[in-house]
Amino acid sequence: MARSGTIAVIGAGFYGSTTAQRLAEYDVFETVVLTDVVEGKPEGLALDMNQSRPIEGFETRVVGQTTGQDGSGYEAIDGADIVVITAGLPRKPGMSRMDLIETNAKIVRQVSENVAKHAPESVVIVVSNPLDEMTALAQLATRFPRNRVLGQAGMLDTARFTDNVAEAAGVPVGSVRTLTLGSHGDTMVPVPSACTVDGKPLADVLDQARIDELVDRTRNGGAEVVALLKTGSAYYAPSAAAARMARAVHEDSGAVMPVCAWVDGEYGISGVYLGVAAELGAGGVRRVVEIDLTDTEQAALAEAAEAVRAKQVAVQNL
Numbered sequence: 189m190a191r192s193g194t195i196a197v198i199g200a201g202f203y204g205s206t207t208a209q210r211l212a213e214y215d216v217f218e219t220v221v222l223t224d225v226v227e228g229k230p231e232g233l234a235l236d237m238n239q240s241r242p243i244e245g246f247e248t249r250v251v252g253q254t255t256g257q258d259g260s261g262y263e264a265i266d267g268a269d270i271v272v273i274t275a276g277l278p279r280k281p282g283m284s285r286m287d288l289i290e291t292n293a294k295i296v297r298q299v300s301e302n303v304a305k306h307a308p309e310s311v312v313i314v315v316s317n318p319l320d321e322m323t324a325l326a327q328l329a330t331r332f333p334r335n336r337v338l339g340q341a342g343m344l345d346t347a348r349f350t351d352n353v354a355e356a357a358g359v360p361v362g363s364v365r366t367l368t369l370g371s372h373g374d375t376m377v378p379v380p381s382a383c384t385v386d387g388k389p390l391a392d393v394l395d396q397a398r399i400d401e402l403v404d405r406t407r408n409g410g411a412e413v414v415a416l417l418k419t420g421s422a423y424y425a426p427s428a429a430a431a432r433m434a435r436a437v438h439e440d441s442g443a444v445m446p447v448c449a450w451v452d453g454e455y456g457i458s459g460v461y462l463g464v465a466a467e468l469g470a471g472g473v474r475r476v477v478e479i480d481l482t483d484t485e486q487a488a489l490a491e492a493a494e495a496v497r498a499k500q501v502a503v504q505n506l
Protein backbone atom coordinates (compact mmCIF):
# COMPACT_ATOMS: atom_id res chain seq x y z
CA MET A 189 0.00 0.00 0.00
CA ALA A 190 1.33 3.45 -0.91
CA ARG A 191 1.98 5.86 1.93
CA SER A 192 -0.57 8.66 2.17
CA GLY A 193 -2.06 11.27 4.44
CA THR A 194 -1.17 13.01 7.66
CA ILE A 195 -2.07 11.78 11.12
CA ALA A 196 -1.54 13.96 14.17
CA VAL A 197 -0.92 12.80 17.73
CA ILE A 198 -1.55 15.52 20.32
CA GLY A 199 0.43 15.03 23.51
CA ALA A 200 3.92 13.57 23.35
CA GLY A 201 3.92 11.81 26.70
CA PHE A 202 4.24 8.06 27.08
CA TYR A 203 0.94 7.31 25.34
CA GLY A 204 1.41 9.84 22.55
CA SER A 205 5.01 9.04 21.75
CA THR A 206 4.50 5.26 21.65
CA THR A 207 1.42 5.78 19.46
CA ALA A 208 3.39 7.98 17.07
CA GLN A 209 6.15 5.39 16.89
CA ARG A 210 3.71 2.55 16.12
CA LEU A 211 1.95 4.66 13.47
CA ALA A 212 5.25 5.57 11.84
CA GLU A 213 6.42 1.95 11.85
CA TYR A 214 3.25 0.86 10.02
CA ASP A 215 4.77 2.81 7.11
CA VAL A 216 1.34 3.58 5.63
CA PHE A 217 1.19 7.33 6.42
CA GLU A 218 3.11 10.04 4.61
CA THR A 219 3.54 12.04 7.82
CA VAL A 220 2.95 11.59 11.54
CA VAL A 221 2.81 14.91 13.42
CA LEU A 222 3.51 14.79 17.15
CA THR A 223 2.75 17.85 19.30
CA ASP A 224 3.06 18.85 22.96
CA VAL A 225 3.10 21.98 25.09
CA VAL A 226 6.51 21.13 26.54
CA GLU A 227 9.03 23.10 24.50
CA GLY A 228 11.27 20.86 22.40
CA LYS A 229 9.82 17.52 23.58
CA PRO A 230 7.89 16.64 20.41
CA GLU A 231 10.72 17.89 18.18
CA GLY A 232 13.26 15.79 20.08
CA LEU A 233 11.11 12.66 20.02
CA ALA A 234 10.38 13.11 16.30
CA LEU A 235 14.08 13.45 15.53
CA ASP A 236 14.81 10.30 17.51
CA MET A 237 12.01 8.35 15.76
CA ASN A 238 13.14 9.51 12.32
CA GLN A 239 16.63 8.27 13.09
CA SER A 240 15.20 4.80 13.72
CA ARG A 241 13.90 4.69 10.12
CA PRO A 242 17.07 3.30 8.51
CA ILE A 243 17.18 0.54 11.14
CA GLU A 244 13.49 -0.41 11.12
CA GLY A 245 13.11 0.27 7.39
CA PHE A 246 10.16 2.65 7.26
CA GLU A 247 9.87 5.95 5.38
CA THR A 248 7.00 7.75 7.17
CA ARG A 249 8.31 11.11 8.39
CA VAL A 250 7.62 12.15 11.96
CA VAL A 251 7.28 15.91 12.51
CA GLY A 252 7.50 17.28 16.05
CA GLN A 253 5.89 20.59 16.97
CA THR A 254 5.62 22.50 20.24
CA THR A 255 2.25 24.21 20.64
CA GLY A 256 1.29 27.14 22.88
CA GLN A 257 -1.79 27.72 25.03
CA ASP A 258 -2.74 30.40 22.46
CA GLY A 259 -2.91 27.77 19.72
CA SER A 260 0.43 28.69 18.16
CA GLY A 261 2.09 25.80 16.36
CA TYR A 262 -1.20 24.07 15.47
CA GLU A 263 -0.63 24.88 11.80
CA ALA A 264 1.58 21.75 11.87
CA ILE A 265 -1.62 19.63 11.88
CA ASP A 266 -3.29 21.55 9.03
CA GLY A 267 -5.34 19.15 6.94
CA ALA A 268 -4.64 16.06 9.06
CA ASP A 269 -7.05 13.20 8.23
CA ILE A 270 -6.90 11.64 11.69
CA VAL A 271 -6.06 13.18 15.08
CA VAL A 272 -5.32 11.13 18.20
CA ILE A 273 -5.75 13.17 21.40
CA THR A 274 -3.52 11.86 24.19
CA ALA A 275 -2.93 15.19 25.99
CA GLY A 276 -3.74 15.13 29.67
CA LEU A 277 -2.56 13.86 33.02
CA PRO A 278 -2.37 10.13 33.73
CA ARG A 279 -3.41 8.54 37.03
CA LYS A 280 -1.20 8.12 40.08
CA PRO A 281 -1.57 5.12 42.41
CA GLY A 282 -4.86 5.30 44.34
CA MET A 283 -6.47 7.73 41.88
CA SER A 284 -9.53 6.88 39.82
CA ARG A 285 -9.77 8.02 36.21
CA MET A 286 -12.58 10.35 37.32
CA ASP A 287 -10.12 12.24 39.60
CA LEU A 288 -8.56 13.63 36.40
CA ILE A 289 -11.76 15.10 35.00
CA GLU A 290 -11.35 18.80 35.82
CA THR A 291 -7.73 19.13 34.74
CA ASN A 292 -8.06 17.02 31.64
CA ALA A 293 -11.33 18.66 30.55
CA LYS A 294 -9.52 22.00 30.26
CA ILE A 295 -6.74 20.40 28.24
CA VAL A 296 -9.03 18.37 25.96
CA ARG A 297 -11.27 21.37 25.31
CA GLN A 298 -8.31 23.56 24.31
CA VAL A 299 -6.87 20.83 22.10
CA SER A 300 -10.24 20.04 20.47
CA GLU A 301 -10.90 23.68 19.59
CA ASN A 302 -7.57 23.84 17.81
CA VAL A 303 -8.19 20.54 16.06
CA ALA A 304 -11.52 21.87 14.76
CA LYS A 305 -9.73 24.94 13.41
CA HIS A 306 -6.81 23.21 11.74
CA ALA A 307 -8.07 19.75 10.82
CA PRO A 308 -11.81 20.36 10.30
CA GLU A 309 -12.35 17.21 8.27
CA SER A 310 -10.46 14.86 10.56
CA VAL A 311 -11.57 11.77 12.44
CA VAL A 312 -10.70 12.27 16.11
CA ILE A 313 -9.68 9.39 18.35
CA VAL A 314 -9.63 10.38 22.04
CA VAL A 315 -7.62 8.49 24.65
CA SER A 316 -7.32 11.05 27.48
CA ASN A 317 -9.05 10.02 30.71
CA PRO A 318 -11.70 9.78 31.97
CA LEU A 319 -12.23 8.36 28.52
CA ASP A 320 -15.98 8.34 27.98
CA GLU A 321 -16.35 11.90 29.28
CA MET A 322 -13.35 13.24 27.34
CA THR A 323 -14.71 11.69 24.13
CA ALA A 324 -18.05 13.41 24.69
CA LEU A 325 -16.26 16.69 25.42
CA ALA A 326 -14.10 16.46 22.28
CA GLN A 327 -17.25 16.07 20.21
CA LEU A 328 -18.87 19.07 21.89
CA ALA A 329 -15.77 21.24 21.51
CA THR A 330 -15.02 20.27 17.89
CA ARG A 331 -18.73 20.25 16.91
CA PHE A 332 -17.80 17.42 14.54
CA PRO A 333 -20.46 14.89 13.52
CA ARG A 334 -20.59 12.23 16.25
CA ASN A 335 -19.39 9.43 13.97
CA ARG A 336 -16.13 11.38 13.46
CA VAL A 337 -15.27 11.43 17.18
CA LEU A 338 -14.60 8.17 19.00
CA GLY A 339 -12.63 6.98 21.98
CA GLN A 340 -10.17 4.21 22.70
CA ALA A 341 -10.88 1.95 25.65
CA GLY A 342 -12.59 -1.25 24.57
CA MET A 343 -9.70 -2.41 22.39
CA LEU A 344 -7.42 -2.15 25.40
CA ASP A 345 -9.83 -3.66 27.92
CA THR A 346 -10.56 -6.52 25.52
CA ALA A 347 -6.84 -7.13 24.96
CA ARG A 348 -6.33 -7.28 28.73
CA PHE A 349 -9.20 -9.74 29.09
CA THR A 350 -7.79 -11.88 26.26
CA ASP A 351 -4.32 -11.88 27.81
CA ASN A 352 -5.74 -12.81 31.22
CA VAL A 353 -7.76 -15.69 29.76
CA ALA A 354 -4.84 -16.97 27.66
CA GLU A 355 -2.59 -17.05 30.72
CA ALA A 356 -5.20 -18.79 32.85
CA ALA A 357 -6.05 -21.37 30.19
CA GLY A 358 -2.41 -21.87 29.18
CA VAL A 359 -3.09 -21.21 25.49
CA PRO A 360 -1.70 -18.71 22.96
CA VAL A 361 -3.43 -15.31 22.92
CA GLY A 362 -4.35 -16.05 19.29
CA SER A 363 -6.63 -18.90 20.47
CA VAL A 364 -8.71 -16.58 22.62
CA ARG A 365 -11.55 -14.23 21.67
CA THR A 366 -12.97 -11.91 24.33
CA LEU A 367 -15.07 -8.77 24.45
CA THR A 368 -15.63 -5.89 26.85
CA LEU A 369 -18.27 -3.18 26.45
CA GLY A 370 -19.59 -0.38 28.68
CA SER A 371 -17.48 2.34 30.22
CA HIS A 372 -13.70 2.53 30.67
CA GLY A 373 -14.05 2.40 34.42
CA ASP A 374 -15.98 0.75 37.20
CA THR A 375 -18.92 -0.05 34.95
CA MET A 376 -16.82 -1.82 32.33
CA VAL A 377 -18.84 -4.78 31.03
CA PRO A 378 -16.74 -7.84 30.19
CA VAL A 379 -18.95 -10.13 28.06
CA PRO A 380 -18.08 -13.76 28.91
CA SER A 381 -20.90 -15.05 26.68
CA ALA A 382 -19.01 -13.71 23.64
CA CYS A 383 -15.69 -15.25 24.74
CA THR A 384 -14.16 -18.40 23.29
CA VAL A 385 -10.99 -20.45 23.63
CA ASP A 386 -10.17 -22.35 20.44
CA GLY A 387 -13.78 -21.75 19.39
CA LYS A 388 -15.19 -23.31 22.59
CA PRO A 389 -17.30 -21.25 24.99
CA LEU A 390 -15.20 -19.82 27.82
CA ALA A 391 -17.50 -21.51 30.36
CA ASP A 392 -16.45 -24.93 28.96
CA VAL A 393 -12.79 -24.17 29.54
CA LEU A 394 -12.69 -22.34 32.89
CA ASP A 395 -14.95 -22.63 35.93
CA GLN A 396 -17.18 -19.72 36.91
CA ALA A 397 -15.08 -18.68 39.91
CA ARG A 398 -11.98 -18.40 37.70
CA ILE A 399 -13.91 -16.44 35.04
CA ASP A 400 -15.15 -14.05 37.74
CA GLU A 401 -11.56 -13.53 38.92
CA LEU A 402 -10.40 -12.77 35.37
CA VAL A 403 -13.31 -10.36 34.80
CA ASP A 404 -12.34 -8.58 38.00
CA ARG A 405 -8.68 -8.41 37.02
CA THR A 406 -9.67 -7.01 33.61
CA ARG A 407 -11.85 -4.33 35.18
CA ASN A 408 -8.90 -3.30 37.36
CA GLY A 409 -6.29 -3.83 34.64
CA GLY A 410 -5.29 -0.16 34.40
CA ALA A 411 -4.96 0.24 38.18
CA GLU A 412 -2.82 -2.91 38.38
CA VAL A 413 -0.25 -1.35 36.03
CA VAL A 414 -0.44 2.07 37.75
CA ALA A 415 0.21 0.45 41.15
CA LEU A 416 3.31 -1.32 39.82
CA LEU A 417 4.72 1.67 37.90
CA LYS A 418 3.98 4.09 40.76
CA THR A 419 4.37 7.04 38.34
CA GLY A 420 2.22 7.20 35.23
CA SER A 421 -0.05 4.63 33.64
CA ALA A 422 0.10 1.95 30.95
CA TYR A 423 1.10 2.85 27.42
CA TYR A 424 2.33 -0.15 25.39
CA ALA A 425 -1.04 -1.88 25.11
CA PRO A 426 -3.01 1.42 25.05
CA SER A 427 -0.90 2.80 22.18
CA ALA A 428 -1.26 -0.46 20.24
CA ALA A 429 -5.04 -0.12 20.57
CA ALA A 430 -5.21 3.52 19.42
CA ALA A 431 -2.82 2.90 16.54
CA ARG A 432 -4.89 -0.07 15.27
CA MET A 433 -8.04 2.06 15.37
CA ALA A 434 -6.30 4.83 13.46
CA ARG A 435 -5.06 2.37 10.90
CA ALA A 436 -8.57 0.97 10.36
CA VAL A 437 -9.80 4.51 9.70
CA HIS A 438 -6.87 5.30 7.42
CA GLU A 439 -7.38 2.13 5.38
CA ASP A 440 -11.20 2.44 5.42
CA SER A 441 -11.04 -1.21 6.43
CA GLY A 442 -14.49 -1.84 7.90
CA ALA A 443 -12.87 -3.66 10.84
CA VAL A 444 -15.20 -4.21 13.79
CA MET A 445 -13.57 -3.15 17.04
CA PRO A 446 -14.74 -2.39 20.58
CA VAL A 447 -14.55 1.42 20.83
CA CYS A 448 -16.25 4.29 22.64
CA ALA A 449 -18.87 5.45 20.13
CA TRP A 450 -22.07 7.48 20.10
CA VAL A 451 -25.01 5.16 20.73
CA ASP A 452 -28.32 6.10 19.19
CA GLY A 453 -30.91 3.40 19.86
CA GLU A 454 -28.67 0.33 19.77
CA TYR A 455 -29.23 -2.01 22.74
CA GLY A 456 -32.21 0.22 23.59
CA ILE A 457 -29.77 2.97 24.70
CA SER A 458 -29.61 6.46 23.23
CA GLY A 459 -27.74 9.72 23.48
CA VAL A 460 -24.49 8.72 25.12
CA TYR A 461 -20.89 7.83 24.27
CA LEU A 462 -20.42 4.21 25.36
CA GLY A 463 -18.12 1.24 24.78
CA VAL A 464 -19.64 -0.84 22.01
CA ALA A 465 -18.45 -2.83 19.01
CA ALA A 466 -18.35 -0.64 15.92
CA GLU A 467 -17.37 -0.88 12.29
CA LEU A 468 -14.63 1.64 11.47
CA GLY A 469 -13.96 3.30 8.15
CA ALA A 470 -12.63 6.50 6.60
CA GLY A 471 -15.44 8.56 8.16
CA GLY A 472 -14.86 7.16 11.65
CA VAL A 473 -17.68 4.99 12.99
CA ARG A 474 -19.69 3.48 10.11
CA ARG A 475 -22.18 1.78 12.43
CA VAL A 476 -22.54 0.34 15.90
CA VAL A 477 -22.65 -3.45 15.75
CA GLU A 478 -25.09 -5.03 18.19
CA ILE A 479 -23.74 -8.21 19.79
CA ASP A 480 -26.12 -10.76 21.32
CA LEU A 481 -25.96 -10.29 25.08
CA THR A 482 -27.36 -12.26 27.98
CA ASP A 483 -29.96 -10.47 30.11
CA THR A 484 -27.36 -9.86 32.81
CA GLU A 485 -24.87 -8.39 30.31
CA GLN A 486 -27.58 -6.21 28.73
CA ALA A 487 -28.56 -4.90 32.19
CA ALA A 488 -24.91 -4.16 32.99
CA LEU A 489 -24.54 -2.24 29.71
CA ALA A 490 -27.65 -0.17 30.45
CA GLU A 491 -26.26 0.53 33.92
CA ALA A 492 -22.91 1.61 32.42
CA ALA A 493 -24.72 3.98 30.06
CA GLU A 494 -26.56 5.62 32.96
CA ALA A 495 -23.35 5.88 34.99
CA VAL A 496 -21.57 7.87 32.25
CA ARG A 497 -24.55 9.81 30.90
CA ALA A 498 -24.80 12.43 33.66
CA LYS A 499 -21.05 13.04 33.70
CA GLN A 500 -21.00 13.47 29.94
CA VAL A 501 -23.65 16.18 30.27
CA ALA A 502 -21.81 17.84 33.18
CA VAL A 503 -18.53 17.91 31.28
CA GLN A 504 -19.95 20.65 29.02
CA ASN A 505 -19.48 23.11 31.87
CA LEU A 506 -15.90 22.19 32.73
Ligand SMILES: NC(=O)c1ccc[n+]([C@@H]2O[C@H](COP(=O)([O-])OP(=O)(O)OC[C@H]3O[C@@H](n4cnc5c(N)ncnc54)[C@H](O)[C@@H]3O)[C@@H](O)[C@H]2O)c1
Binds near residue numbers: 279319340421423
Ligand atom coordinates in the same frame (compact mmCIF):
# COMPACT_ATOMS: atom_id res chain seq x y z
N1 LIG B 1 -8.02 5.35 27.09
C1 LIG B 1 -7.14 4.54 27.63
O1 LIG B 1 -7.30 3.33 27.57
C2 LIG B 1 -5.94 5.09 28.32
C3 LIG B 1 -4.88 4.24 28.70
C4 LIG B 1 -3.76 4.80 29.27
C5 LIG B 1 -3.67 6.17 29.50
N2 LIG B 1 -4.73 6.95 29.14
C6 LIG B 1 -4.71 8.41 29.34
O2 LIG B 1 -3.93 9.03 28.32
C7 LIG B 1 -3.45 10.30 28.81
C8 LIG B 1 -1.96 10.43 28.52
O3 LIG B 1 -1.23 9.47 29.26
P1 LIG B 1 0.36 9.46 29.23
O4 LIG B 1 0.79 8.23 29.91
O5 LIG B 1 0.86 9.76 27.87
O6 LIG B 1 0.67 10.75 30.16
P2 LIG B 1 1.99 11.65 30.13
O7 LIG B 1 1.99 12.48 31.36
O8 LIG B 1 3.20 10.80 29.85
O9 LIG B 1 1.78 12.59 28.85
C9 LIG B 1 0.79 13.55 28.76
C10 LIG B 1 1.35 14.64 27.85
O10 LIG B 1 0.30 15.58 27.55
C11 LIG B 1 0.95 16.83 27.40
N3 LIG B 1 0.00 17.94 27.46
C12 LIG B 1 -0.61 18.48 28.56
N4 LIG B 1 -1.41 19.50 28.17
C13 LIG B 1 -1.33 19.58 26.82
C14 LIG B 1 -1.94 20.41 25.84
N5 LIG B 1 -2.81 21.38 26.19
N6 LIG B 1 -1.63 20.20 24.54
C15 LIG B 1 -0.75 19.24 24.17
N7 LIG B 1 -0.15 18.40 25.07
C16 LIG B 1 -0.43 18.59 26.36
C17 LIG B 1 1.95 16.85 28.55
O11 LIG B 1 2.94 17.84 28.37
C18 LIG B 1 2.52 15.42 28.47
O12 LIG B 1 3.65 15.34 27.64
C19 LIG B 1 -3.82 10.35 30.30
O13 LIG B 1 -5.01 11.10 30.48
C20 LIG B 1 -4.07 8.89 30.63
O14 LIG B 1 -4.95 8.74 31.74
C21 LIG B 1 -5.84 6.44 28.55
